[in-house]
Amino acid sequence: MRHRSTRAASIFCRRSSGAAIILPLLLTLLLSACNGPSGAASSQPVTLNVFAAASLQAAFTDIGDAFHTAHPNVTVTFNFGGSDALATQINQGAPADVFASANIKQMNVAVQGGQITSSSVQTFAHNRLVVIYPKNNPAHIATLQDLAKTGVHLVLAAQAVPVGQYALDFLTKASADPSFGASYKDAVLKNVVSYEADVKSVLTKVALGEADAGIVYITDAKTKADSVTTIDIPDALNSIAVYPIAPVKGSQRADVAQQFISAVLSAQGQATLAKYGFVAGSSGPQYTPPAGA
């Protein structure tokens, strides 16, 4: 599931031809696993493993389909998850060819892990936060200030997930704003009933009506427009999420990985991202490499 098997299998293929004789079945499995990475010529079937933030699921699936149409020999396989989990997987040697993160921090985790060259990283999209609540609005939320009312069941993403950190940043900035008051952050955090593992879980809990409100990306809110209502967070308080993309160093299909990144940055790719609520990568803040890299 996490795409770790291929690399492990290729190690096996080099070393353990003797051991594999014991079980013919195992041998068959290993051989079939070895076929994949070796044949990377342009006309032969190629599988490209793209590790992408959960919030990119809908947009990247579309871009992947378009890419497959343009390059019929390339099958794009996605591993969508929290950017932090993806960065850890890549650093632990998961066979990723492309990493698309929902923030700079997790991209830099992979850069500092030696898996990505910082000069190859490009910003391809921006995202922004919104507050969502279920259509029937059980907690009667009308303004951002209402999140601090007692008894509101608020769901956030865990701090380890970019959107969770951005939500905390918003609360900190709002507390410095006189129209919210200094106690705003603490009052809102008291209402948190769950720190979910990723942004899609926050969205689902609110869409199901289990929680009274949540903070997600505008792109996620758009996918459930029929069950959630959004409250915009003004630019001054909002954290503009920078989405960087880069090829992973160990990739055996570096050329195809670069083609995929170009497709994401192309006018067509940017239009697809815009359709799902993303802001173009060229405008706004850009990727910054980690200090000292």
Place this chain on the structure above:
Amino acid sequence: MPHPPEELTLTPQPEHTFPPLSGAERATPRHSAPPASPPRASVWQSRRWWRQFLLVLASLPMLLFILLPLLALLLRVTPAELLDNLLNPMAAQAIQLSISTTLTTLVITIIGGTPLAYLLARRRFRGHTLLDTLIDLPIVLPPAVAGIALLVAFGRRGLLGSWLDIFGIHLAFTPIAVVLAQTFVAAPFYIKSASVAFAGVDRELEQSAALDGAGPLAIFRYITVPLTLPALFGGAVMTWARALGEFGATIIFAGNFPGRTQTMPLAIYLGFELDLQVALALALVLLVLSFGILFIVKGLLHQRVEAIRVS
């Protein structure tokens, strides 16, 4: 004489200790000495050695496959790191919550599951097989399905949850939700084990107690329970172990809040994202805890079975 249990399983079948009285003599000794015919003994010995060797060789891949990840986990964390990470409040809270919720689950399962197991074992009724299969279902369901099912049942807009909501009772995101998730996925282990054990009790023993004037509760307390105790115990331990490892249903139904719904498996999953060292330390604690308790229980069960055999 009852034949000795060759290898004690966690949920011993009752016939291990109490074979049907009318049962044919099936007890063929499995580890008996080779037939004593001196000239052929050495050939037999070498064949036996060869067979042992092949058996060990064939067992090795699976054994290594199971041991290697556990060993890797063990080697990855130094004792100092372990101690340091366990003092982390997130880890301490998770351990505390895991222990309190799993023990609650265990108590609920024993109180609620015992009558159900008895019903399944002793009464034949229309839909018996259906009920039996339904109880097995949570064992095979992916925990995520269990979580979603609990959400649509007990969630705020759920079948029962929407009624509870009228009275201001919210189960989701509370430790109660954690217990519900654990009970849903783990109780069937106890119920199955208890039901098989109850069905295996020799009815004549119960009937003779009844002839001596014992009431149904006294029979259950002094005849049925003592006879089935190893199986009840084994089932309870399986339920406890499954509850301790519960993740999917919990994160979907109960959410994740440190000290309230973040059990050890959730802390490990989120720790993996936040800090691999904390996750490794917690994983190790879970591993040692599970192993220790399963090991002790197996030892106790073994003693108990031995005691019954001797008496």
